Amino acid sequence: MANRAQIPTSNSALIAMIADEDSVVGFLLAGVGNVDLRRKSNYLLVDSKTTVKQIEDAFKDFTTREDIAIVLISQYVANMIRFLVDSYNKPVPAILEIPSKDHPYDPAQDSVLTRVKHLYSAESVASGRR
Amino acid sequence: MEEEKKEIDFEIGMKQNQELKLEEEPQQQQKQVGDEHVLRFLDSVDNYLTLFESLSCTLRQGWLELVSARHSMGASRVNSSLLDLKVHSASTSLQVTPDIVDSMEEQPHFILRKWGSLYDGKCSYEDQNSKVDGLQGKSGSPLPRHRGKPQLSEEISPKQAPLMVDDQVQKKRSRSLSVFGTLVSPQLRAAQLSFETALETLVEIANMRSTMLSTFNGVHKELGVAKEIR
Numbered sequence: 001m002a003n004r005a006q007i008p009t010s011n012s013a014l015i016a017m018i019a020d021e022d023s024v025v026g027f028l029l030a031g032v033g034n035v036d037l038r039r040k041s042n043y044l045l046v047d048s049k050t051t052v053k054q055i056e057d058a059f060k061d062f063t064t065r066e067d068i069a070i071v072l073i074s075q076y077v078a079n080m081i082r083f084l085v086d087s088y089n090k091p092v093p094a095i096l097e098i099p100s101k102d103h104p105y106d107p108a109q110d111s112v113l114t115r116v117k118h119l120y121s122a123e124s125v126a127s128g129r130r
Numbered sequence: 131m132e133e134e135k136k137e138i139d140f141e142i143g144m145k146q147n148q149e150l151k152l153e154e155e156p157q158q159q160q161k162q163v164g165d166e167h168v169l170r171f172l173d174s175v176d177n178y179l180t181l182f183e184s185l186s187c188t189l190r191q192g193w194l195e196l197v198s199a200r201h202s203m204g205a206s207r208v209n210s211s212l213l214d215l216k217v218h219s220a221s222t223s224l225q226v227t228p229d230i231v232d233s234m235e236e237q238p239h240f241i242l243r244k245w246g247s248l249y250d251g252k253c254s255y256e257d258q259n260s261k262v263d264g265l266q267g268k269s270g271s272p273l274p275r276h277r278g279k280p281q282l283s284e285e286i287s288p289k290q291a292p293l294m295v296d297d298q299v300q301k302k303r304s305r306s307l308s309v310f311g312t313l314v315s316p317q318l319r320a321a322q323l324s325f326e327t328a329l330e331t332l333v334e335i336a337n338m339r340s341t342m343l344s345t346f347n348g349v350h351k352e353l354g355v356a357k358e359i360r
Contacts, residue, residue, distance in 0.1 A: 007228035007238045014220055015329070021210050026192050026325040028213060029318070031221035031245055031306050039217070045210055069224045069240060070336050091343070092226060092238050094336045099186050101193050107179060112339055116175070116346050 007092060013069035016062040016093070017043040018055060018077055020100050027072070042068065046077050056081050068093045076103040078111070086111045167348035174342035181338060185331045192324035199318035207310055208318065214309050221245050221302045222329065229340075235347065237340040242333040244326060245299040 015032045017024050024045045027033075034042045044050070044058040059081055062071045075097040078085045088095055088111075095112075099105035107113050200208040222244050229239040307314050307322060 007236045008226065009228065010224070010226045012220075012243065013224040013226050015222070015224060015332075022193050022196055023189070025208070025210060025213070026189075026196055026321060027329070028309075029306055029322040030325040030329050031302060032223075032329070033214065033218070034220040035215060035217050037217055039215070041215070042220070069226045069238075070332065072332065091236075091340065094238070094240070094339055096332060096335055096339070098332070099189060105182055105186055107182070112342065113175070113178075116342065 008066065010067070010069060012067075014042045014067050016065075016068045016071045017073075018046060018058050018062070019043075019072060019074040019098065020077075021045055021047060022101055023072075023074060023098065046074065052080050056084060059084055063088060063090070063093060063095070065093075070094050070096060072096050072098050074098055074100040074103065075105060075109060076100055079109065082111075086114065089115075164349070164352040167345050167352060171342065171345035171349050174338055174345055178335065178338045178342055181331055181335045185328060185335065188324055188328045188331060192321050192328060195317045195321035195324055199315040199321055202315045202317060203310070212309055221306065222326075224333070235344050237344045238336075239340070240333050240336045242330060244329065245302040247299060 014034050015027070017027055017032070019027075024043050028043070032042070042062070044055065046055065055077060059071070059073070062068050069092055071093050073085070073095060077100075078095075078097045085095060085097075097105070097110050196208070222242070225241040225243055227239050227241070228236045230236055303322065307318060310318060
Protein backbone atom coordinates (compact mmCIF):
# COMPACT_ATOMS: atom_id res chain seq x y z
CA MET A 1 0.00 0.00 0.00
CA ALA A 2 1.32 3.42 -0.92
CA ASN A 3 1.73 6.33 1.54
CA ARG A 4 1.50 4.10 4.64
CA ALA A 5 3.48 5.99 7.27
CA GLN A 6 5.17 4.01 10.02
CA ILE A 7 4.01 4.81 13.52
CA PRO A 8 6.98 5.52 15.79
CA THR A 9 6.82 3.94 19.25
CA SER A 10 7.64 6.19 22.19
CA ASN A 11 7.31 5.96 25.96
CA SER A 12 7.75 9.63 26.79
CA ALA A 13 6.58 11.74 23.90
CA LEU A 14 5.72 15.38 24.44
CA ILE A 15 2.60 17.47 23.93
CA ALA A 16 3.43 20.71 22.10
CA MET A 17 1.26 23.85 22.24
CA ILE A 18 0.71 26.87 20.03
CA ALA A 19 -1.92 28.78 21.93
CA ASP A 20 -2.89 31.90 23.90
CA GLU A 21 -1.46 32.73 27.32
CA ASP A 22 -4.19 31.26 29.50
CA SER A 23 -4.29 27.96 27.60
CA VAL A 24 -0.50 27.60 27.67
CA VAL A 25 -0.28 28.50 31.39
CA GLY A 26 -3.08 26.07 32.19
CA PHE A 27 -1.51 23.16 30.37
CA LEU A 28 1.91 23.96 31.85
CA LEU A 29 0.28 23.71 35.28
CA ALA A 30 -0.73 20.19 34.25
CA GLY A 31 2.96 19.36 33.74
CA VAL A 32 3.41 19.25 29.96
CA GLY A 33 6.14 21.90 29.82
CA ASN A 34 9.54 20.77 28.58
CA VAL A 35 12.75 22.73 28.02
CA ASP A 36 15.62 20.74 26.55
CA LEU A 37 19.38 21.27 26.81
CA ARG A 38 19.31 23.59 23.81
CA ARG A 39 16.76 25.73 25.69
CA LYS A 40 14.09 24.78 23.18
CA SER A 41 10.63 24.57 24.67
CA ASN A 42 7.61 22.62 23.47
CA TYR A 43 5.26 25.59 23.39
CA LEU A 44 4.74 28.92 21.66
CA LEU A 45 2.72 31.55 23.47
CA VAL A 46 0.72 33.51 20.89
CA ASP A 47 -0.19 37.11 21.64
CA SER A 48 -0.82 40.28 19.65
CA LYS A 49 2.88 40.68 18.91
CA THR A 50 3.40 37.17 17.53
CA THR A 51 3.90 37.15 13.78
CA VAL A 52 2.48 34.64 11.33
CA LYS A 53 6.06 33.67 10.41
CA GLN A 54 6.78 32.75 14.04
CA ILE A 55 3.65 30.63 14.17
CA GLU A 56 4.56 28.92 10.88
CA ASP A 57 8.10 28.22 12.08
CA ALA A 58 6.84 26.81 15.37
CA PHE A 59 4.31 24.59 13.57
CA LYS A 60 6.94 23.27 11.17
CA ASP A 61 9.37 22.69 14.04
CA PHE A 62 6.86 20.84 16.24
CA THR A 63 5.58 18.66 13.39
CA THR A 64 9.09 17.57 12.41
CA ARG A 65 10.42 16.84 15.90
CA GLU A 66 10.46 13.14 16.73
CA ASP A 67 9.83 13.63 20.45
CA ILE A 68 6.42 15.31 19.97
CA ALA A 69 3.28 13.17 19.60
CA ILE A 70 0.46 15.72 19.84
CA VAL A 71 0.40 19.39 18.82
CA LEU A 72 -2.33 21.50 20.39
CA ILE A 73 -3.08 24.63 18.42
CA SER A 74 -5.78 27.17 19.16
CA GLN A 75 -8.24 27.13 16.27
CA TYR A 76 -8.00 30.89 15.70
CA VAL A 77 -4.18 30.50 15.44
CA ALA A 78 -4.63 27.55 13.07
CA ASN A 79 -6.76 29.80 10.88
CA MET A 80 -3.74 32.10 10.46
CA ILE A 81 -1.75 29.21 8.94
CA ARG A 82 -4.72 27.27 7.56
CA PHE A 83 -2.95 26.21 4.36
CA LEU A 84 -0.09 24.71 6.34
CA VAL A 85 -2.41 22.90 8.79
CA ASP A 86 -4.67 21.51 6.06
CA SER A 87 -1.75 20.24 4.02
CA TYR A 88 -0.40 18.28 7.00
CA ASN A 89 -1.40 14.63 6.76
CA LYS A 90 0.93 12.56 8.98
CA PRO A 91 -0.55 10.36 11.72
CA VAL A 92 2.04 11.50 14.30
CA PRO A 93 2.18 14.08 15.69
CA ALA A 94 -1.58 14.46 15.79
CA ILE A 95 -2.72 18.07 15.27
CA LEU A 96 -5.65 19.00 17.52
CA GLU A 97 -7.35 22.36 17.07
CA ILE A 98 -8.58 23.54 20.47
CA PRO A 99 -10.92 26.37 21.42
CA SER A 100 -9.68 29.51 23.13
CA LYS A 101 -11.35 31.92 25.54
CA ASP A 102 -12.50 34.31 22.83
CA HIS A 103 -12.92 31.82 19.96
CA PRO A 104 -15.11 28.77 20.59
CA TYR A 105 -14.50 25.55 18.70
CA ASP A 106 -16.03 25.46 15.22
CA PRO A 107 -16.27 21.96 13.69
CA ALA A 108 -16.65 23.48 10.22
CA GLN A 109 -13.09 24.83 10.43
CA ASP A 110 -11.48 21.68 11.89
CA SER A 111 -8.97 20.39 9.31
CA VAL A 112 -9.66 16.70 10.01
CA LEU A 113 -13.43 17.08 9.67
CA THR A 114 -12.96 19.25 6.59
CA ARG A 115 -10.77 16.61 4.99
CA VAL A 116 -13.29 13.88 5.61
CA LYS A 117 -16.34 15.98 4.73
CA HIS A 118 -14.73 17.35 1.53
CA LEU A 119 -13.93 13.95 0.06
CA TYR A 120 -17.23 12.48 1.17
CA SER A 121 -19.15 15.40 -0.33
CA ALA A 122 -17.13 15.12 -3.56
CA GLU A 123 -18.17 11.48 -3.88
CA SER A 124 -21.83 12.24 -3.30
CA VAL A 125 -21.67 15.10 -5.83
CA ALA A 126 -19.94 12.87 -8.39
CA SER A 127 -22.54 10.12 -8.01
CA GLY A 128 -25.32 12.70 -8.44
CA ARG A 129 -23.94 13.73 -11.83
CA ARG A 130 -24.14 10.26 -13.34
CA MET B 131 -36.02 -38.62 -23.49
CA GLU B 132 -37.99 -35.57 -22.57
CA GLU B 133 -37.69 -36.49 -18.93
CA GLU B 134 -33.94 -36.89 -19.29
CA LYS B 135 -33.76 -33.49 -20.97
CA LYS B 136 -35.76 -31.97 -18.15
CA GLU B 137 -33.42 -33.55 -15.59
CA ILE B 138 -30.36 -32.31 -17.45
CA ASP B 139 -31.85 -28.79 -17.71
CA PHE B 140 -32.71 -28.91 -14.00
CA GLU B 141 -29.14 -29.91 -13.12
CA ILE B 142 -27.71 -27.19 -15.35
CA GLY B 143 -30.02 -24.68 -13.70
CA MET B 144 -28.95 -25.86 -10.21
CA LYS B 145 -25.28 -25.55 -11.15
CA GLN B 146 -25.80 -22.03 -12.52
CA ASN B 147 -27.58 -21.04 -9.28
CA GLN B 148 -24.73 -22.43 -7.22
CA GLU B 149 -22.19 -20.52 -9.33
CA LEU B 150 -24.19 -17.32 -8.92
CA LYS B 151 -24.33 -17.84 -5.14
CA LEU B 152 -20.56 -18.39 -5.05
CA GLU B 153 -20.08 -15.14 -6.97
CA GLU B 154 -22.50 -13.25 -4.71
CA GLU B 155 -20.98 -14.45 -1.39
CA PRO B 156 -17.73 -12.46 -1.59
CA GLN B 157 -19.73 -9.42 -2.79
CA GLN B 158 -22.07 -9.77 0.21
CA GLN B 159 -19.11 -10.15 2.55
CA GLN B 160 -17.53 -7.09 0.98
CA LYS B 161 -20.78 -5.18 1.45
CA GLN B 162 -20.91 -6.21 5.13
CA VAL B 163 -17.32 -5.06 5.65
CA GLY B 164 -18.14 -1.80 3.87
CA ASP B 165 -21.21 -1.24 6.07
CA GLU B 166 -19.12 -1.95 9.16
CA HIS B 167 -16.55 0.66 8.08
CA VAL B 168 -19.27 3.22 7.48
CA LEU B 169 -20.85 2.58 10.89
CA ARG B 170 -17.50 2.79 12.67
CA PHE B 171 -16.68 5.98 10.77
CA LEU B 172 -19.99 7.62 11.72
CA ASP B 173 -19.58 6.52 15.35
CA SER B 174 -16.07 7.95 15.49
CA VAL B 175 -17.21 11.29 14.03
CA ASP B 176 -20.02 11.48 16.59
CA ASN B 177 -17.67 10.60 19.46
CA TYR B 178 -15.10 13.12 18.18
CA LEU B 179 -17.64 15.94 18.26
CA THR B 180 -19.00 14.86 21.67
CA LEU B 181 -15.50 14.83 23.12
CA PHE B 182 -14.86 18.32 21.79
CA GLU B 183 -17.99 19.59 23.53
CA SER B 184 -16.75 18.05 26.76
CA LEU B 185 -13.32 19.60 26.21
CA SER B 186 -14.84 23.04 25.65
CA CYS B 187 -16.71 22.80 28.99
CA THR B 188 -13.61 21.66 30.86
CA LEU B 189 -11.43 24.38 29.34
CA ARG B 190 -14.03 27.06 30.13
CA GLN B 191 -13.97 25.94 33.74
CA GLY B 192 -10.16 25.95 33.76
CA TRP B 193 -9.96 29.46 32.28
CA LEU B 194 -12.48 30.73 34.80
CA GLU B 195 -10.51 29.25 37.70
CA LEU B 196 -7.28 30.70 36.30
CA VAL B 197 -8.84 34.14 36.03
CA SER B 198 -10.16 33.83 39.61
CA ALA B 199 -6.69 32.85 40.81
CA ARG B 200 -5.21 35.83 38.98
CA HIS B 201 -7.80 38.07 40.62
CA SER B 202 -7.07 36.77 44.13
CA MET B 203 -3.28 36.46 43.85
CA GLY B 204 -2.66 39.42 41.61
CA ALA B 205 -1.86 39.66 37.92
CA SER B 206 1.88 39.89 38.60
CA ARG B 207 1.85 36.51 40.33
CA VAL B 208 -0.05 34.58 37.67
CA ASN B 209 1.33 35.37 34.24
CA SER B 210 3.50 33.89 31.55
CA SER B 211 6.64 35.82 32.51
CA LEU B 212 7.04 33.52 35.51
CA LEU B 213 7.17 30.38 33.37
CA ASP B 214 10.13 28.15 34.08
CA LEU B 215 12.67 28.57 31.28
CA LYS B 216 15.32 26.44 32.97
CA VAL B 217 16.10 23.03 31.52
CA HIS B 218 13.48 20.58 32.75
CA SER B 219 11.63 17.59 31.36
CA ALA B 220 7.87 17.26 31.15
CA SER B 221 6.19 15.53 34.09
CA THR B 222 3.20 14.68 31.92
CA SER B 223 3.96 12.94 28.66
CA LEU B 224 2.53 10.41 26.22
CA GLN B 225 3.10 6.80 25.36
CA VAL B 226 2.60 6.13 21.64
CA THR B 227 2.17 2.63 20.27
CA PRO B 228 1.14 1.42 16.81
CA ASP B 229 -2.29 -0.22 16.73
CA ILE B 230 -2.95 -2.57 13.82
CA VAL B 231 -6.50 -2.26 12.47
CA ASP B 232 -8.11 -4.99 10.32
CA SER B 233 -4.63 -6.60 9.92
CA MET B 234 -3.77 -4.01 7.32
CA GLU B 235 -3.42 -0.47 8.53
CA GLU B 236 -1.45 0.91 11.45
CA GLN B 237 -2.84 3.75 13.49
CA PRO B 238 -1.23 5.46 16.49
CA HIS B 239 -2.64 4.83 19.96
CA PHE B 240 -1.90 7.46 22.62
CA ILE B 241 -1.80 6.85 26.37
CA LEU B 242 -1.39 9.73 28.80
CA ARG B 243 1.35 9.51 31.41
CA LYS B 244 0.07 12.05 33.92
CA TRP B 245 2.81 13.01 36.41
CA GLY B 246 4.72 9.91 35.33
CA SER B 247 1.76 7.55 35.88
CA LEU B 248 -0.06 5.83 33.04
CA TYR B 249 -3.65 6.86 32.44
CA ASP B 250 -5.61 4.68 30.04
CA GLY B 251 -8.85 6.61 30.11
CA LYS B 252 -10.45 4.42 32.81
CA CYS B 253 -8.10 4.40 35.74
CA SER B 254 -4.64 5.51 36.51
CA TYR B 255 -1.95 3.09 37.52
CA GLU B 256 1.73 3.45 38.14
CA ASP B 257 4.17 2.50 35.44
CA GLN B 258 6.78 -0.12 36.25
CA ASN B 259 9.65 2.36 36.58
CA SER B 260 8.00 4.52 39.20
CA LYS B 261 6.90 1.40 41.10
CA VAL B 262 10.46 0.03 41.16
CA ASP B 263 11.85 3.46 42.08
CA GLY B 264 9.27 3.82 44.84
CA LEU B 265 10.07 0.43 46.35
CA GLN B 266 13.79 1.03 46.16
CA GLY B 267 13.36 4.35 47.90
CA LYS B 268 14.90 6.44 45.16
CA SER B 269 13.26 9.53 46.61
CA GLY B 270 15.62 9.18 49.56
CA SER B 271 13.22 7.82 52.15
CA PRO B 272 14.46 4.53 53.63
CA LEU B 273 12.41 1.37 53.26
CA PRO B 274 10.68 0.31 56.50
CA ARG B 275 12.44 -2.43 58.43
CA HIS B 276 10.52 -5.60 59.08
CA ARG B 277 11.45 -8.09 61.78
CA GLY B 278 10.36 -11.63 61.59
CA LYS B 279 9.31 -13.43 58.46
CA PRO B 280 10.26 -11.86 55.14
CA GLN B 281 6.73 -12.60 53.85
CA LEU B 282 5.47 -9.70 55.95
CA SER B 283 7.40 -7.19 53.81
CA GLU B 284 5.89 -8.70 50.67
CA GLU B 285 2.40 -8.35 52.13
CA ILE B 286 2.88 -4.75 53.22
CA SER B 287 4.79 -3.22 50.25
CA PRO B 288 2.01 -3.67 47.63
CA LYS B 289 -0.29 -1.61 49.89
CA GLN B 290 2.36 1.01 50.48
CA ALA B 291 3.24 1.35 46.78
CA PRO B 292 0.00 3.18 45.73
CA LEU B 293 0.39 5.59 48.67
CA MET B 294 4.00 6.29 47.71
CA VAL B 295 2.96 6.90 44.10
CA ASP B 296 0.20 9.30 45.25
CA ASP B 297 2.79 11.17 47.30
CA GLN B 298 5.08 11.45 44.29
CA VAL B 299 2.22 12.72 42.14
CA GLN B 300 1.30 15.32 44.77
CA LYS B 301 4.94 16.42 44.97
CA LYS B 302 5.08 16.87 41.20
CA ARG B 303 1.81 18.82 41.27
CA SER B 304 3.17 21.10 43.99
CA ARG B 305 6.39 21.61 42.07
CA SER B 306 4.42 22.70 39.03
CA LEU B 307 2.41 25.17 41.16
CA SER B 308 5.52 26.49 42.91
CA VAL B 309 6.40 28.47 39.76
CA PHE B 310 3.72 30.92 40.92
CA GLY B 311 4.89 31.08 44.51
CA THR B 312 4.85 29.02 47.70
CA LEU B 313 1.33 29.89 48.79
CA VAL B 314 -1.10 29.66 45.91
CA SER B 315 -4.79 30.25 45.69
CA PRO B 316 -7.17 27.22 45.84
CA GLN B 317 -8.52 28.43 42.47
CA LEU B 318 -5.08 27.87 40.94
CA ARG B 319 -5.06 24.29 42.29
CA ALA B 320 -8.55 23.82 40.88
CA ALA B 321 -7.39 25.19 37.52
CA GLN B 322 -4.55 22.67 37.54
CA LEU B 323 -7.02 19.81 38.02
CA SER B 324 -9.29 21.16 35.28
CA PHE B 325 -6.44 21.30 32.80
CA GLU B 326 -5.38 17.78 33.78
CA THR B 327 -8.92 16.64 32.95
CA ALA B 328 -8.70 18.54 29.66
CA LEU B 329 -5.49 16.65 28.83
CA GLU B 330 -7.25 13.32 29.40
CA THR B 331 -10.03 14.40 27.03
CA LEU B 332 -7.49 15.56 24.45
CA VAL B 333 -5.79 12.17 24.43
CA GLU B 334 -9.18 10.51 23.88
CA ILE B 335 -9.79 12.97 21.02
CA ALA B 336 -6.41 12.08 19.50
CA ASN B 337 -7.30 8.37 19.59
CA MET B 338 -10.74 9.05 18.14
CA ARG B 339 -9.11 11.11 15.38
CA SER B 340 -6.90 8.12 14.46
CA THR B 341 -9.94 5.82 14.38
CA MET B 342 -11.91 8.29 12.29
CA LEU B 343 -9.14 8.65 9.70
CA SER B 344 -8.49 4.91 9.44
CA THR B 345 -12.21 4.05 9.08
CA PHE B 346 -12.57 6.84 6.54
CA ASN B 347 -9.70 5.33 4.54
CA GLY B 348 -11.52 2.00 4.70
CA VAL B 349 -14.74 3.57 3.37
CA HIS B 350 -12.80 5.35 0.65
CA LYS B 351 -11.22 2.07 -0.46
CA GLU B 352 -14.63 0.41 -0.55
CA LEU B 353 -15.94 3.18 -2.79
CA GLY B 354 -12.94 2.71 -5.06
CA VAL B 355 -13.52 -1.05 -5.26
CA ALA B 356 -17.23 -0.52 -5.97
CA LYS B 357 -16.37 1.81 -8.87
CA GLU B 358 -14.00 -0.79 -10.38
CA ILE B 359 -16.69 -3.48 -10.23
CA ARG B 360 -19.09 -1.21 -12.13
